[in-house]
Structure formats: structure tokens, C-alpha cells
Amino acid sequence: MRIAIVSVGHSKFGKRDDVSVQELAFESFKEAMENSNVDKKDIDASIIGSSPEYHKQRSLPGVITEYLGLNPKLTYLTEAACASGSAGMSAACAYIKAGLANTVLVMGVQKMLELTTPEISSLLGRVGDVQWESVFGTTFAGYYAMYANKHMAEFGTKREQLAKVAVKNHHYGFMNPKAMFQKEITLEKAMGSRMVAYPLTLYDCCANADGSACVILTNEELAKKYTDEPVFIDALGYASAEMSVLRRKDLSSVPSTVLASKMAYKQAGIEPKDVDVADVHDCFTIAEIMAYEDLGFCEKGQGGKFIDDEQTYIGGKIPVNVDGGLKTKGHPIGATGTSMFVEGFKQLRAQADKRQVSGAEVALTHNIGGIGQYCFVGILRR
């Protein structure tokens, strides 16, 4: 059975002091409901992808489904750190494939900015091993800085190449009205920004954010009732890896990306070269460079050259993060995975406005949780 996406919605990402967490979820839900013939009563289950520790409100599914008017149907939370939204997508696909539900809402939502940066950094750091690592002060920027230093030492990757990823993503984020930062930046500005964790500067990092993005899924048969233009999920690969960075054999690659993408390509019967547009997990610029390699878009060690040659711009081999990526959309961690599916859906329906990749038939989503503890790779097709 093929799974179809029949509608999507996306809130504005950024600092959203103007709304509560349930109102933030409503913003994307309203858009999804307005853009399809789905009726609330058709939704058999709502899965909420979120990391609960950032919110004052505990047990989010209760408050969100009440506000969206989705009771008394099934609801619960999926948590896989920054991949919580994609974990929700995986659960929804399983319900539909098993015949336990026909139509499912996946709501990725996160409101992080009620906390300060040090508070958020401390919580994020605890997505690393608390017993052996975060006690020594590991932060996410610190973890990815280790990846960057290893990649630079092993393959000669340059700081300029990292910064070029930020320049590209700001170029496209400028065209995305839902992005947190809608501004172009120069290479000089990226290179000259303040150091966060060597070699990563401010512009090498994604920003903490508030936001929601949702997806409505159903089976192929029912999809026709809801829309003339469904988008199909041909594959959703997944993998996990050790929590502790000490147990990783190689710090210039994310092994769960390699495994999840192999599974996804096999399920979809495609190769990396068949992908027309990709949203990859660029929580830090080095993560995007490693994703080029781990997803098979270029050879191992050639990620720096791939961005030098502008192969991930529109017009290059594989346009990547043309919605601005986490770097400029912001990274409200539970909403990031579903936001990637929203972009894939829009690209395949030719609704991505100025950032449209013309004739896109196959879209890829790549969502990492933590430093690669969880990874989901989706393949969408028109």
C-alpha cells in the first residue's frame, strides 16, 4: 500500500512570543485544513512530534488535540530529539500500513524560546550521554565542532567551505517567508562572525526557534477524495547509532545517515542521482557537508568541493535546502522533520515559489536526532 500526503501546513518559524504552544500548532493545522478536503472527523489519530522538556506545558498531545478539536481519537507523543517529527511520520505510516488508521495527522511543534540560550544549550547537551559526556560540558556546537575538526584534518575541508553552506542557505532562506532569518549574507560576514566552538562560528550554527509544521497522511485510495495532487511517500528509512560519541568509530561521518539512506533508496528503488531536491539536516554547516557524502550525493571527503562547485544550488547536481534549511528557517526541534516533508510536498507540487526546483519528481528528507543517535530518510514522489 502506498502512503499519500494530502495536505501540509507550516507556521512562521522564529521567536513566537505572540502565541501559546497550542496556538502555534493551530497555525499550521489551519493551513493544512484549508488546503484540502479533509474534515476533522476523518482524522483517526494525531501524532505529536516534540521534545517535551522545553515547554512549561507537560503532556503536549492532550492540550494540542483539545485545542485542534481532535478528541477523542488516538493521540500520543513521539520523541527522538531533533528527529521527533520524522519519528511521528514513521509511526503514522506504520498505522496506515497496518490498517489501524486511515488518515493521520503528524504535528511537529516546539516552543523553545521561553528558555534562554544557556538553558537550551544545557538541555541539548543532555541529548549526549549524561553519565560520561555532558558532565564535561559538551554542547551541540561542541559535538559538531569535533566532527568539523576531524573532517578538516582527514579531508582538508576548509572553513570557507563550511561558510559557503551558510551563504547558500541564507540565499534561499531569503526566499522563504516562513524562515526565521530572511536575509542574504556574504562569505566575509559568515567567516567573520563570532566563534561559537572552533571552527564553527555563529553563521555555521542553526538557531533555536519556535514553530510548527504538520502533515496529513492517508492511503492511496482515500487520497483521491481529499486532493487531486497527492504526494507519495515511497520510502522512510531509519537507523540509530550509539548515544555516546566515545563509541563512534568514525567522526567524519554519521553512520545512521548511511544506513537510513541505504534503506530508503532500496525501498524506493532509486539511487542518489535520482533525487531532484533534498532537505538535509544542516544543524551546523559541517552536518550538511557530511550529509552530501553520507547520502551518496558525492564521494566521501568531497563535500567541501561539492559546495565550492555550487552543486547544491538550484541548477547544480542536487539542490539542497532550498527552503533555507535549519540554518535560516530556525530549528524548533520537534517541528524540523515535518517541515522537511512540507517542503518536499511543495516542491513536488511546484508550489515552492521563487525557490522552486523546476520539474522536481523525487524529493528527499534527511532528519537527524542528536548527534546521529536517530536518523530518518524519506523519499517522496509526485
Ligand SMILES: CC(C)(COP(=O)(O)OP(=O)(O)OC[C@H]1O[C@@H](n2cnc3c(N)ncnc32)[C@H](O)[C@@H]1OP(=O)(O)O)[C@@H](O)C(=O)NCCC(=O)NCCS
Ligand atoms: C549559536 C547560538 C549559540 C547563538 O545564540 P546566542 O548567542 O544566544 O544568540 P542570541 O539569541 O543572543 O542572538 C544574537 C544575535 O544573533 C542572531 N543569531 C542567533 N543565532 C543565530 C544563528 N544561528 N545564525 C545567525 N544569527 C543568529 C540573533 O538573531 C541576534 O541578532 P540581533 O542581535 O540582530 O537581534 C545559538 O543559536 C545556538 O546554540 N545554536 C545551536 C542550536 C543547536 O545546537 N540545536 C541543535 C542542533 S542538533
